[in-house]
Amino acid sequence: MLDSKIPAGKLEEKWVDYKGHCKLVNPANKRKLEIIIVGTGLAGASAAASLGELGYKVKAFCFQDSPRRAHSIAAQGGINAAKNYQNDGDSVFRLFYDTVKGGDYRAREANVHRLAEVSVNIIDQCVAQGVPFAREYGGLLNNRSFGGTQVKRTFYAAGQTGQQLLIGAYQALERQVALGNVTMYSRHEMLDVVMVEGKARGIIARNLVNGELERHFGHAVLLCTGGYGNVFYLSTNAMGSNVTAAWKAHKKGATFANPCFTQIHPTCIPVSGDHQSKLTLMSESLRNDGRIWVPKQKGDKRKANDIPEEERDYYLERRYPAFGNLVPRDVASRAAKERCDAGYGVGTTGQAVYLDFKFNLINKYGKTEAGKLGIENPDIETLMRLGKEVVKEEYGNLFDMYEKITGENPYEVPMRIYPAVHYTMGGLWVDYELMTNVKGLYCLGEANFSDHGANRLGASALMQGLADGYFVIPYTIGNYLADEIATKPIPLTHEAFEQTEKSVADRINTLMNIKGKQTVESFHKRLGKIMWEKCGMARNAQGLQEAITEIQALKKEFWSDVRIPGTINEMNPELDKAGRVADFIELGELMCKDALNRNESCGGHFREESQTAEGEAERKDDEFAYVAAWEYAGESNWNLHKEHLNFEIAKPTQRSYK
Amino acid sequence: MEHYNMNLTLKVWRQKNASDSGRFETYPVKNISSEMSFLEMIDVLNEELISEGKDPIAFDHDCREGICGACSMYINGRPHGPWHANTTCQLHMRAYQDGDTVVIEPWRANSFPVIKDLVVDRSAFDRIIQAGGYISINTGNAVDANAIAINKDNADAAFAAAACIGCGACVAACKNSSALLFVSAKVSHLALLPQGNPERKTRAMNMVAQMDKEGFGACTNTGACEAVCPKEISIENIARLNREYMMAGAASDK
Numbered sequence: 001m002l003d004s005k006i007p008a009g010k011l012e013e014k015w016v017d018y019k020g021h022c023k024l025v026n027p028a029n030k031r032k033l034e035i036i037i038v039g040t041g042l043a044g045a046s047a048a049a050s051l052g053e054l055g056y057k058v059k060a061f062c063f064q065d066s067p068r069r070a071h072s073i074a075a076q077g078g079i080n081a082a083k084n085y086q087n088d089g090d091s092v093f094r095l096f097y098d099t100v101k102g103g104d105y106r107a108r109e110a111n112v113h114r115l116a117e118v119s120v121n122i123i124d125q126c127v128a129q130g131v132p133f134a135r136e137y138g139g140l141l142n143n144r145s146f147g148g149t150q151v152k153r154t155f156y157a158a159g160q161t162g163q164q165l166l167i168g169a170y171q172a173l174e175r176q177v178a179l180g181n182v183t184m185y186s187r188h189e190m191l192d193v194v195m196v197e198g199k200a201r202g203i204i205a206r207n208l209v210n211g212e213l214e215r216h217f218g219h220a221v222l223l224c225t226g227g228y229g230n231v232f233y234l235s236t237n238a239m240g241s242n243v244t245a246a247w248k249a250h251k252k253g254a255t256f257a258n259p260c261f262t263q264i265h266p267t268c269i270p271v272s273g274d275h276q277s278k279l280t281l282m283s284e285s286l287r288n289d290g291r292i293w294v295p296k297q298k299g300d301k302r303k304a305n306d307i308p309e310e311e312r313d314y315y316l317e318r319r320y321p322a323f324g325n326l327v328p329r330d331v332a333s334r335a336a337k338e339r340c341d342a343g344y345g346v347g348t349t350g351q352a353v354y355l356d357f358k359f360n361l362i363n364k365y366g367k368t369e370a371g372k373l374g375i376e377n378p379d380i381e382t383l384m385r386l387g388k389e390v391v392k393e394e395y396g397n398l399f400d401m402y403e404k405i406t407g408e409n410p411y412e413v414p415m416r417i418y419p420a421v422h423y424t425m426g427g428l429w430v431d432y433e434l435m436t437n438v439k440g441l442y443c444l445g446e447a448n449f450s451d452h453g454a455n456r457l458g459a460s461a462l463m464q465g466l467a468d469g470y471f472v473i474p475y476t477i478g479n480y481l482a483d484e485i486a487t488k489p490i491p492l493t494h495e496a497f498e499q500t501e502k503s504v505a506d507r508i509n510t511l512m513n514i515k516g517k518q519t520v521e522s523f524h525k526r527l528g529k530i531m532w533e534k535c536g537m538a539r540n541a542q543g544l545q546e547a548i549t550e551i552q553a554l555k556k557e558f559w560s561d562v563r564i565p566g567t568i569n570e571m572n573p574e575l576d577k578a579g580r581v582a583d584f585i586e587l588g589e590l591m592c593k594d595a596l597n598r599n600e601s602c603g604g605h606f607r608e609e610s611q612t613a614e615g616e617a618e619r620k621d622d623e624f625a626y627v628a629a630w631e632y633a634g635e636s637n638w639n640l641h642k643e644h645l646n647f648e649i650a651k652p653t654q655r656s657y658k
Numbered sequence: 659m660e661h662y663n664m665n666l667t668l669k670v671w672r673q674k675n676a677s678d679s680g681r682f683e684t685y686p687v688k689n690i691s692s693e694m695s696f697l698e699m700i701d702v703l704n705e706e707l708i709s710e711g712k713d714p715i716a717f718d719h720d721c722r723e724g725i726c727g728a729c730s731m732y733i734n735g736r737p738h739g740p741w742h743a744n745t746t747c748q749l750h751m752r753a754y755q756d757g758d759t760v761v762i763e764p765w766r767a768n769s770f771p772v773i774k775d776l777v778v779d780r781s782a783f784d785r786i787i788q789a790g791g792y793i794s795i796n797t798g799n800a801v802d803a804n805a806i807a808i809n810k811d812n813a814d815a816a817f818a819a820a821a822c823i824g825c826g827a828c829v830a831a832c833k834n835s836s837a838l839l840f841v842s843a844k845v846s847h848l849a850l851l852p853q854g855n856p857e858r859k860t861r862a863m864n865m866v867a868q869m870d871k872e873g874f875g876a877c878t879n880t881g882a883c884e885a886v887c888p889k890e891i892s893i894e895n896i897a898r899l900n901r902e903y904m905m906a907g908a909a910s911d912k
């Protein structure tokens with residue numbers, strides 16, 4: 001059932017070869033072909049702009065009031081590319097290798113190699129659009145390093161990289177809107193895929209301003225709808241991020257791959273109370289300059305600055321001397337949890353560790369700046385002041401954000417941080433061309449499963465989203481649409497449109513008519529709690545089985561007791577949210593099922609049953625070197641399809657960051 | 659930080675839809691923690707309203723990190739509330755004391771019509787960008803990123819202007835509902851970079867023309883925009899836009 005369509009030939013020649021031989025659509029025919037793009041974050045906006053430029057007729061959708069507000073805007077730290085501008089030994093091969101290794105050998109080699117190849121074009125394209133990346137005094141681009149790698153290959157714009165990249169893609173998109181090549185539908189939510197004779201041919205979307213359902217035809221449909229981390233309720237994702245589009249596609253036959261692969265990010269601001277609505281990331285790049293520690297003494301209640309140096313346990317540096325504070329995210333998160341569970345956590349809840357900048361403020365930046373200025377024997381205060389200026393330029397906005405949220409000044413006292421759900425590596429299964437197993441239905445960006453295996457390296461999601469949209473889909477979609485040039489637009493009165501719209505309307509009516517007692521938000525919180533406790537940073541068979549039972553019960557309760565205020569035909573954010581939470585509940589069950597099936601530890605997925613004597617994750621390549629693609633087979637029922645992974649170049653080894 | 663709880667009185671603008679005339683409603687809220695964000699305080703109120711069978715307050719928000727530009731509340735007469743360089747979502751309740759009254763309104767500007775309660779239509783901003791807020795370069799046309807060196811000061815100034823989040827607070831603060839700070843931020847971002855040079859003249863002309871067409875008012879240099887801008891976009895950008903515009907006007911040979 002699953003054909004990954006990986007081209008034959010040598011790894012480094014596959015993509016070049018593919019581009020040389022894929023089918024093309026001539027310009028006159030492109031104008032007759034309509035493409036629907038759901039989602040206009042980095043993946044969707046770059047795809048919409050590029051396909052519009054090629055001459056296709058594009059319709060793009062997003063649920064925010066403007067494409068400029070997609071969740072991609074929040075990305076902080078940076079974007080990777082194998083430019084080797086630093087002359088520190090980087091190359092396409094190394095980026096490929098680091099990504100496969102970082103993903104703990106659960107990604108497809110061919111996809112990852114292509115990603116590394118096009119990474120260099122992304123930076124060129126963005127700079128040409130006017131993306132203001134950080135520069136050196138000589139006027140050339142600057143780089144920083146990110147976790148899990150030993151080269152400096154990350155391009156950045158202070159702590160606002162995602163914003164600047166998205167604004168670049170958004171502007172390119174708006175230019176195509178002005179030229180009439182793209183029609184933009186903001187405040188619209190896609191609620192189903194329309195299938196005609198086994199192919200995706202359109203969508204049903206709801207206008208979120210007046211609640212009306214709309215039918216839209218396309219020769220192909222692209223889902224660029226982002227990740228599903230909000231299944232945990234609390235995550236670093238934007239409030240609106242959801243799984244609905246992907247989930248509807250799943251129910252129409254698209255397999256969902258590796259749903260349990262979730263990334264828990266080690267450096268987020270800890271939960272402060274029950275009112276918490278989301279968690280805020282403190283970029284991984286801070287780990288370049290901050291040292292992570294807890295007190296050596298259990299339950300030490302002294303203030304951080306009162307704990308002397310020799311009573312601090314820099315546990316990452318201790319456990320992983322080679323990578324220290326720069327170990328990959330999954331490793332850093334588990335290490336934090338281990339310390340807190342063992343009773344060494346800090347802050348009022350004990351669920352936090354320190355991220356301390358003082359050492360580098362003084363020793364790294366302070367001293368360098370003092371040297372530049374020719375200040376001899378500077379005192380600590382001068383060094384601190386000089387160091388602060390540098391750090392402010394690099395991450396000023398993040399430090400400000402931390403202070404606004406916590407009321408504490410991170411230049412003076414160490415940040416308190418704790419792991420939080422951040423990114424989902426799983427997603428709709430796609431082949432090499434980014435097509436799902438449903439013909440004509442594509443999936444790009446975080447919404448697909450393709451490039452990060454069981455753990456994503458920092459600064460690689462922005463790269464993947466833009467690779468998919470700018471440089472992959474413009475080729476691969478032609479290979480499909482070349483055979484569709486004779487297909488006339490299907491009238492919106494076609495029975496497939498009628499029926500799909502009716503089922504969407506029926507579901508909305510059912511939801512509104514429950515008229516129960518509990519709010520949507522309360523169900524979402526309960527789901528999140530089950531997921532975090534039993535399908536979070538550490539998982540075991542018993543907990544996962546309990547979670548499945550609890551989620552099934554929660555689902556029943558939701559469908560009999562949820563209360564949605566207001567009416568259908570008006571702006572009704574509670575109704576929008578209810579549909580999304582209903583889908584999250586179903587997804588949660590599948591995630592637990594997938595986690596239960598994968599009785600190994602790999603990347604972000606840690607099964608307590610599968611660890612070494614030292615408590616490190618233990619992968620089982622003989623049994624689990626496959627992509628788990630789940631086919632929907634009716635309520636609470638899925639069939640598992642396995643795509644076996646072959647590693648010809650990057651031979652699996654047990655990851656070691658010691 | 660010491661934490662405390664407080665009781666507040668909220669006066670919130672309620673408007674069912676674009677054609678409804680709208681009115682203030684008063685809501686007491688109790689036991690609000692100083693650690694909550696302003697929007698979490700509204701969440702608490704909304705949960706209560708739903709439980710009482712009433713309609714919750716509609717408002718725009720998404721990232722809750724001060725970067726998407728969605729949130730947009732006019733709080734006690736000031737867009738995004740009392741804190742300097744801040745968005746509504748990043749305002750935290752330690753800004754308030756027990757017993758305070760807080761008045762919450764939507765952005766008020768003819769070019770930002772109210773859709774419901776605190777939600778307004780800011781699509782005019784997208785149309786201004788469509789008029790020229792970009793560099794015309796197709797995917798695949800780019801040269802190597804380090805082929806053009808850009809002096810760091812210009813790059814930094816372009817970045818500072820590009821930090822605009824398109825929230826519209828500048829318009830809401832301005833007595834003329836002028837969008838000039840927003841427009842000038844984009845024009846500056848692109849004009850300061852060599853890549854933006856070829857289209858400099860048409861960009862400034864077209865974006866300003868679209869701004870006028872959308873019905874935003876004229877700029878009278880009051881500076882209210884700069885004072886409330888969450889991203890500290892400098893009013894110097896307006897001066898730069900004026901120069902660009904004049905240059906473009908003088909040289910408009912097309």
Ligand SMILES: Cc1cc2nc3c(=O)[nH]c(=O)nc-3n(C[C@H](O)[C@H](O)[C@H](O)COP(=O)(O)OP(=O)(O)OC[C@H]3O[C@@H](n4cnc5c(N)ncnc54)[C@H](O)[C@@H]3O)c2cc1C
Nearest residue numbers: 039040041042043063072077078190226445446459461462
């Ligand atoms: C706080 C934070 C910081 C990050 N920092 C980094 C970083 O430094 N480097 C890095 O590489 N990655 C980073 N990431 C990850 C990265 O930002 C995301 O993975 C990436 O931006 C996702 O892009 P996307 O285009 O796939 O989806 P998104 O940007 O999430 O866009 C989704 C789009 O789909 C639309 N949509 C969704 N559902 C529907 C529907 N049903 N109908 C209509 N429209 C719909 C939305 O409106 C939106 O336009 C970060 C993530 C977070 C949360």
Ligand code: SF4
Nearest residue numbers: 822823825826828887
């Ligand atoms: S200039 Fe400032 S206030 Fe105006 S839209 Fe941009 S960020 Fe908001």
Ligand code: FES
Nearest residue numbers: 720722727729747
């Ligand atoms: S919700 Fe994104 S800026 Fe406030």
